[in-house]
Amino acid sequence: MQHNTLLEYKRYRYLKAALLLAGLASVAYLLQRPPTGAYGGTWLGYALGTASAVLVVLLLWLGVRKRQYLGPGTMQGWLSAHVYLGMSLVILATLHTGLQFGWNVHTLSYLLLLAVIGNGFYGLYAYLRFPRMMTENLGEDNLDSLLLKIADLDELARTNALQLPDEINQIVHKASRETRIGGGVIEQLAGRQPNCPTSEAVRKLHYLGKNLKGAQPKLHRELYSIMLRREALVARARKDIMLKARLEFWLYWHIPLSIGLLVTLIAHVTAIFFYW
Amino acid sequence: MIRCLLVQVTRNQRAQAIRKERRIAGDIIGIGRASECKIHLLDHRVNLHHAVIRAEDDGKLHIEAENTALNINDEYDQNAELTPGMRILIGPYQLIVEAIAPGHELTLTCELIHPISGSSEAAATRMPTTLSGAGLSTRKFALWLTAALTLAFLVLPIAHSFFPALNKWEERLPVALEESWNAGQMSPGHRALSMKCETCHQRPFTPVADTACISCHKNIANHIKDDALHAKVFRNVRCAECHLDHRGKTGLVRHDTTQCVACHGNIKARHASTKLSNIHDFSTDHPAFQLTVRTAPGDSGLQRIRQTDKSRLIEQSGLKFSHKEHLDKALIELGAPGKTRDIQCDDCHKMDDAGARFKPMTMSMTCQQSRCHALDFEPKVAGRQVPHAAEQTVMTTLREFYASRAISKTYADGVTVDDLRRARDWASAQAARNARLLFATSGEGTCLECHEVSYNARNKEVPWTVAPVDVTDHWLPKSRFPHIKHQTAKCTDCHKVADSDKSTDIAIPAISKCRECHVGSKQTKTQVSSNCDTCHSFHNANAQPARQMAKETEE
Numbered sequence: 059m060q061h062n063t064l065l066e067y068k069r070y071r072y073l074k075a076a077l078l079l080a081g082l083a084s085v086a087y088l089l090q091r092p093p094t095g096a097y098g099g100t101w102l103g104y105a106l107g108t109a110s111a112v113l114v115v116l117l118l119w120l121g122v123r124k125r126q127y128l129g130p131g132t133m134q135g136w137l138s139a140h141v142y143l144g145m146s147l148v149i150l151a152t153l154h155t156g157l158q159f160g161w162n163v164h165t166l167s168y169l170l171l172l173a174v175i176g177n178g179f180y181g182l183y184a185y186l187r188f189p190r191m192m193t194e195n196l197g198e199d200n201l202d203s204l205l206l207k208i209a210d211l212d213e214l215a216r217t218n219a220l221q222l223p224d225e226i227n228q229i230v231h232k233a234s235r236e237t238r239i240g241g242g243v244i245e246q247l248a249g250r251q252p253n254c255p256t257s258e259a260v261r262k263l264h265y266l267g268k269n270l271k272g273a274q275p276k277l278h279r280e281l282y283s284i285m286l287r288r289e290a291l292v293a294r295a296r297k298d299i300m301l302k303a304r305l306e307f308w309l310y311w312h313i314p315l316s317i318g319l320l321v322t323l324i325a326h327v328t329a330i331f332f333y334w
Numbered sequence: 335m336i337r338c339l340l341v342q343v344t345r346n347q348r349a350q351a352i353r354k355e356r357r358i359a360g361d362i363i364g365i366g367r368a369s370e371c372k373i374h375l376l377d378h379r380v381n382l383h384h385a386v387i388r389a390e391d392d393g394k395l396h397i398e399a400e401n402t403a404l405n406i407n408d409e410y411d412q413n414a415e416l417t418p419g420m421r422i423l424i425g426p427y428q429l430i431v432e433a434i435a436p437g438h439e440l441t442l443t444c445e446l447i448h449p450i451s452g453s454s455e456a457a458a459t460r461m462p463t464t465l466s467g468a469g470l471s472t473r474k475f476a477l478w479l480t481a482a483l484t485l486a487f488l489v490l491p492i493a494h495s496f497f498p499a500l501n502k503w504e505e506r507l508p509v510a511l512e513e514s515w516n517a518g519q520m521s522p523g524h525r526a527l528s529m530k531c532e533t534c535h536q537r538p539f540t541p542v543a544d545t546a547c548i549s550c551h552k553n554i555a556n557h558i559k560d561d562a563l564h565a566k567v568f569r570n571v572r573c574a575e576c577h578l579d580h581r582g583k584t585g586l587v588r589h590d591t592t593q594c595v596a597c598h599g600n601i602k603a604r605h606a607s608t609k610l611s612n613i614h615d616f617s618t619d620h621p622a623f624q625l626t627v628r629t630a631p632g633d634s635g636l637q638r639i640r641q642t643d644k645s646r647l648i649e650q651s652g653l654k655f656s657h658k659e660h661l662d663k664a665l666i667e668l669g670a671p672g673k674t675r676d677i678q679c680d681d682c683h684k685m686d687d688a689g690a691r692f693k694p695m696t697m698s699m700t701c702q703q704s705r706c707h708a709l710d711f712e713p714k715v716a717g718r719q720v721p722h723a724a725e726q727t728v729m730t731t732l733r734e735f736y737a738s739r740a741i742s743k744t745y746a747d748g749v750t751v752d753d754l755r756r757a758r759d760w761a762s763a764q765a766a767r768n769a770r771l772l773f774a775t776s777g778e779g780t781c782l783e784c785h786e787v788s789y790n791a792r793n794k795e796v797p798w799t800v801a802p803v804d805v806t807d808h809w810l811p812k813s814r815f816p817h818i819k820h821q822t823a824k825c826t827d828c829h830k831v832a833d834s835d836k837s838t839d840i841a842i843p844a845i846s847k848c849r850e851c852h853v854g855s856k857q858t859k860t861q862v863s864s865n866c867d868t869c870h871s872f873h874n875a876n877a878q879p880a881r882q883m884a885k886e887t888e889e
Contacts, residue, residue, distance in 0.1 A: 093588060093590030093591075093593075094578055094581075094588060094590070095581070097581070099578070158518060158582075160517070160518050160519065160582075161514075162513070162514050162515065162516055162517060162518075163487040163514040163515060164517055166487070205460070216378050219378060220367050220376055220377075220378055221367070221368070221382075222382070223382055224381045224382050224401070227378050227381075230378070231378050231379075239461060239463070240461040240462050240464075240467075241461040241462060241468070242462075242468050243465060243468045243470055245461075246462070246463070246465060246468060299463045299464075302464065303464075303465050306464075306465050307465060307470075309472065310465060310470050310471075310472050313472040313476060314472055314475040314476035314479050317476040317479065317480050318476070318479040318480065318483050321479075321480050321483040321484055321487070321488070322483055322487055324488065325483070325484075325488045325491075325514075325515075328488065328492075329487075329491065329515035329517070330517070331539050332491075332492070332495070332535075332538050332539060333515060333531055333535040333538075334535070334539060334540060334542065
């Protein structure tokens with residue numbers, strides 16, 4: 059599967075590289091006892107800072123590489139390196155700080171780095187988990203076919219409800235008009251609508267079935283089954299939108315925060331050498 | 335029975351009306367979605383039983399709403415008489431009452447005026463199903479974030495540096511423009527400069543120059559006394575290599591030994607002519623202490639002698655003094671007269687206000703604080719003493735005293751020249767006799783008890799000369815030893831003076847004594863770690879190896 063090859067790319071080549079990098083940095087940090095106390099300005103501090111900055115640029119370069127049809131290395135290799143080297147960057151950057159923090163742009167860039175990487179961890183989790191869930195949820199369908207099926211059922215339900223009492227007709231009409239599939243960012247991420255009119259219709263239809271005359275009970279039974287199917291389809295469509303939103307949402311943070319990190323990193327380096 | 339002509343109106347593509355007539359009849363005419371309704375309107379916006387048309391008792395036809403009020407001629411009503419031209423909305427349908435056709439009681443046209451449009455249905459279900467569809471954009475977010483961060487953390491701090499005119503405006507802000515660049519809290523002494531970066535960082539992208547430090551710290555001493563040598567040795571060393579600021583609680587001064595040992599670890603290789611020893615740590619190869627000792631009078635008599643060079647380690651202070659004798663006698667009269675107690679070290683050695691060393695000892699404040707060393711000279715006049723002062727002053731005091739005595743013994747009336755001559759001779763003889771007793775006789779209360787006195791007969795006025803006293807008050811002027819920090823120990827733990835009966839003895843403890851507690855720079859749980867700067871100061875070229883002369887100035 060795709061995600062496995064991402065993590066296992068070339069027999070964990072980049073996992074090994076990342077572990078080696080983080081291991082070397084940690085050993086150097088533990089062995090070195092800087093007389094001034096650990097901070098970014100010791101020789102090891104400068105070395106770790108330079109390595110971290112190079113890594114940040116390398117990780118950001120993924121954005122450039124993926125827009126190129128032809129470029130060095132395979133896209134899968136780049137992504138594998140991006141994931142593992144990104145993880146090692148947590149250790150390198152933390153050691154670079156020497157755990158000296160303050161209310162300044164230096165600590166801000168460290169926090170942004172942690173935010174981007176933490177966000178990336180979520181992204182990795184999302185990529186490993188959600189696509190399979192999406193496939194399981196959709197089966198043979200796709201979102202458009204689900205929406206078409208829902209529209210068909212709506213038509214059936216409305217026709218059916220025409221011969222039924224106004225109360226039933228109203229809830230069916232409301233279910234068809236007011237059931238929201240998708241919508242705003244929060245609705246997409248939540249994957250549910252509070253007091254969903256379709257579910258409400260199913261619940262109400264259950265006890266509105268009494269006191270019907272003539273052909274109405276049969277119509278009601280049919281309508282009930284239509285609405286049950288509609289409810290299931292709506293849930294699947296919403297789940298698909300939710301999973302897709304959750305699969306993508308982190309990227310809407312990952313990319314801008316990465317760019318923000320680059321800006322603060324430039325400010326950090328400029329500040330250090332401007333006021334040497 | 336109501337007979338009604340129902341004209342159903344539809345429109346062709348050019349919106350022209352197509353009329354289709356249908357006859358319906360009944361006692362009442364129902365309007366609604368239900369199949370039993372005579373006017374059957376199949377739309378979910380129409381109620382199952384929406385309205386009904388019936389004839390009233392007076393024969394007039396009325397329309398009556400079943401549940402909700404009806405929109406009749408744009409007004410809402412439950413019940414209305416049907417009159418020609420009347421418009422009634424039933425859901426999406428419009429019914430218009432027309433002129434009665436022959437053979438009918440009612441003519442109605444019915445037109446679907448609000449058909450369900452495909453697009454409005456789609457709008458209900460087709461909401462945004464992607465995040466970008468919902469308005470999220472990585473690009474917009476990234477642009478705004480980049481703009482904000484660039485302005486706050488690059489443009490404004492740099493502007494602060496290049497446009498001093500901004501400073502006035504900046505003073506009104508709660509946070510300084512370049513504050514975000516401050517890498518860490520500044521040392522307490524420099525904190526007032528934390529908004530004035532350019533005080534130290536005078537040129538962009540250039541390390542802080544020593545000139546910036548020296549512009550304030552004008553009197554800072556060199557490390558090496560020889561200015562030329564200092565300049566040569568430290569030509570590539572910046573102040574900031576030892577004094578790192580923006581380190582918060584870590585402080586401005588480096589206390590580690592790295593920089594010191596970098597030179598002093600192999601100083602002989604660096605400077606062949608040096609008299610200094612190679613040294614790496616206090617606990618290992620720090621040499622024995624070198625004491626500043628007066629070995630003879632005069633400037634050349636003041637020498638630096640290692641404690642291992644015991645044969646030369648003799649102090650020639652000019653004073654006769656025995657610690658043993660003082661401690662053995664043990665009793666001192668202090669406070670209330672007649673009350674005595676054992677003598678203690680701090681009866682004589684009073685710590686200075688800084689708690690570092692001891693106040694100079696003087697005859698009046700130390701030796702004469704009780705009547706121990708009173709300089710009485712005339713037993714007949716109790717308590718009459720000569721001052722502890724220069725020989726001439728002592729002599730003058732004696733002469734004046736006996737002259738006064740002689741005059742007071744001579745009769746006031748009928749004094750002859752012989753009487754005066756006798757009185758003068760007597761006074762001179764008494765003064766000379768007592769001077770001899772003070773200057774040239776040993777015993778308690780005489781000069782010889784503590785001083786060396788020489789005699790020169792040619793000096794008729796005062797033939798005795800008391801040798802000057804020069805007691806060392808700083809044995810280790812190139813280090814600091816705060817006594818106040820060592821009060822957990824007794825004086826005699828370090829200074830072995832109980833058996834010292836000569837003033838030439840030196841009671842400064844050896845380095846081995848210090849090492850019982852101090853272990854150099856290594857960190858241990860049971861002993862005190864001490865770096866070079868625990869005892870030594872770097873900027874100590876001006877430290878005076880000479881010491882204050884313990885001179886009395888009582889006159």
